Amino acid sequence: MSHDKTLGAHLERAIAIGQLDKKAVFDLADRIQDLRIAPARVDWCIYGICLDYVVPRGRIGGFLRELVDRLRVADRLEVFPLGIPVPELWRVQVISDARTGASPGLIESQR
Amino acid sequence: MRSGFLGRRVIQFHPTLACNLRCRHCYSGSGPGKRGGLAAEEVLPFFAAMREEGYETVSFSGGEPLLYRPLLAVTDALLAMGYRVNLTTNGLLLRGRLLGALAPRIGVVAVSIDGPPELHDRLRARNGAFARAEAALDRLREAELAFGVIHTVTRAGIPHLPWLADFACRKGASLLQLHPLDPTGRGAEVEAELGLDEEARARLYLLGRLFEDRLPGRVAVQVDLHPRSALCAAADAYRLLDPAHADGLAAGTPLSEVVNPLIVTERGEAVPFVYGLAPDFTLARLAGNWRVDLRRFREEGAVRLQRFLAACFAQLARSSERFVDWYAFLARRAARTAPAHTVAVS
Numbered sequence: 306m307s308h309d310k311t312l313g314a315h316l317e318r319a320i321a322i323g324q325l326d327k328k329a330v331f332d333l334a335d336r337i338q339d340l341r342i343a344p345a346r347v348d349w350c351i352y353g354i355c356l357d358y359v360v361p362r363g364r365i366g367g368f369l370r371e372l373v374d375r376l377r378v379a380d381r382l383e384v385f386p387l388g389i390p391v392p393e394l395w396r397v398q399v400i401s402d403a404r405t406g407a408s409p410g411l412i413e414s415q416r
Numbered sequence: 417m418r419s420g421f422l423g424r425r426v427i428q429f430h431p432t433l434a435c436n437l438r439c440r441h442c443y444s445g446s447g448p449g450k451r452g453g454l455a456a457e458e459v460l461p462f463f464a465a466m467r468e469e470g471y472e473t474v475s476f477s478g479g480e481p482l483l484y485r486p487l488l489a490v491t492d493a494l495l496a497m498g499y500r501v502n503l504t505t506n507g508l509l510l511r512g513r514l515l516g517a518l519a520p521r522i523g524v525v526a527v528s529i530d531g532p533p534e535l536h537d538r539l540r541a542r543n544g545a546f547a548r549a550e551a552a553l554d555r556l557r558e559a560e561l562a563f564g565v566i567h568t569v570t571r572a573g574i575p576h577l578p579w580l581a582d583f584a585c586r587k588g589a590s591l592l593q594l595h596p597l598d599p600t601g602r603g604a605e606v607e608a609e610l611g612l613d614e615e616a617r618a619r620l621y622l623l624g625r626l627f628e629d630r631l632p633g634r635v636a637v638q639v640d641l642h643p644r645s646a647l648c649a650a651a652d653a654y655r656l657l658d659p660a661h662a663d664g665l666a667a668g669t670p671l672s673e674v675v676n677p678l679i680v681t682e683r684g685e686a687v688p689f690v691y692g693l694a695p696d697f698t699l700a701r702l703a704g705n706w707r708v709d710l711r712r713f714r715e716e717g718a719v720r721l722q723r724f725l726a727a728c729f730a731q732l733a734r735s736s737e738r739f740v741d742w743y744a745f746l747a748r749r750a751a752r753t754a755p756a757h758t759v760a761v762s
């Protein structure tokens with residue numbers, strides 16, 4: 306799994322089980338919306354809206370980093386490899402994982 | 417050409433409410449006690465006419481479509497008309513001869529999975545339902561049929577979404593569809609307990625984006641939830657809003673250009689956009705003179721539907737919701753405003 310993808314898996318877990326708090330979730334969601342992601346298309350679907358986006362598959366890691374660049378918080382870029390200037394929980398977790406290649410788990414780093 | 421927010425022009429066909437499960441969150445209130453289904457003779461002439469109107473795909477839903485007796489005969493007729501046919505199922509009956517018969521006919525099969533075994537069985541109100549759905553996925557893979565996992569997202573299910581993404585990928589699915597709980601049918605009864613609030617919707621949206629990034633390219637991720645701003649910006653995908661239709665549908669406009677998807681309910685109603693718009697926005701009743709109904713829709717109903725859509729987008733623009741399930745939004749608004757927009761049918 307690529308580095309971005311490992312980090313992505315940690316983020317997924319943090320978002321899913323609520324370790325990323327409500328404020329952080331809204332903050333991130335708002336920032337992604339602010340990018341004016343344009344609806345494009347999806348080839349087929351069973352049910353529901355078929356919108357997809359101009360951000361290409363496999364590029365969300367770089368896409369989020371770009372956000373941080375725009376916000377000019379380069380010091381945080383190191384701390385948040387996925388570029389999400391939100392809570393402490395992320396800062397600790399992500400840097401630990403990025404530097405050691407270990408998978409400490411968010412619960413551990415939350416202590 | 418796009419029509420509405422869909423890439424293809426789709427008819428969602430709910431031929432029966434009969435089902436071998438009675439899920440706690442079922443949006444259509446289906447279950448074992450419900451009998452009957454639309455007769456093939458009743459629906460096929462209508463589907464033939466709709467093919468002429470530009471519809472390309474029929475997606476069977478339910479109830480459980482595998483309990484619909486004329487399923488194969490109707491499917492064959494639809495294929496002969498040039499439709500592509502998809503099907504959504506709980507997977508319990510997907511085996512043996514029936515699976516063998518479906519394999520050459522069906523484009524994509526979507527199997528409902530509500531989470532890991534314990535959660536799935538609890539929501540589906542049946543012990544062992546997960547094991548049988550999982551076995552169905554394995555059989556679909558063996559039969560080399562394209563299939564997807566469709567998941568009703570509940571508050572209880574959100575912590576398990578990363579698990580679900582891995583599961584779908586491991587099973588060889590080509591689609592992971594995440595659909596927020598519909599607050600209709602029995603879904604309305606469990607909404608307070610299981611429905612998604614604003615925070616849960618934001619989590620779902622972010623997870624969908626991360627899954628798109630992480631899962632291999634062969635797995636399409638579809639989240640039926642979109643940033644409100646993106647939906648507002650895409651309003652012109654609804655061609656019905658074009659002033660050319662202000663006095664009725666402009667001559668020569670195929671129905672599929674302004675109504676997509678088209679829903680055919682188990683009561684034989686043809687309804688625009690979403691199941692929840694029945695019966696108040698019904699375009700035609702298959703048991704009556706649907707040709708006359710459709711003519712009336714072109715002349716009058718389209719104008720009412722246009723006003724309704726415009727009002728929906730206006731409300732969307734004023735709303736403070738960050739992420740919106742567009743079809744649920746339409747259904748909610750219709751429930752509030754239906755009497756003023758009711759379309760007369762024969």
Ligand code: SF4
Pocket residue numbers: 435436437438439441442443444445446447478479480505506
């Ligand atoms: S959700 Fe699907 S499987 Fe469950 S009762 Fe409704 S139609 Fe049947």
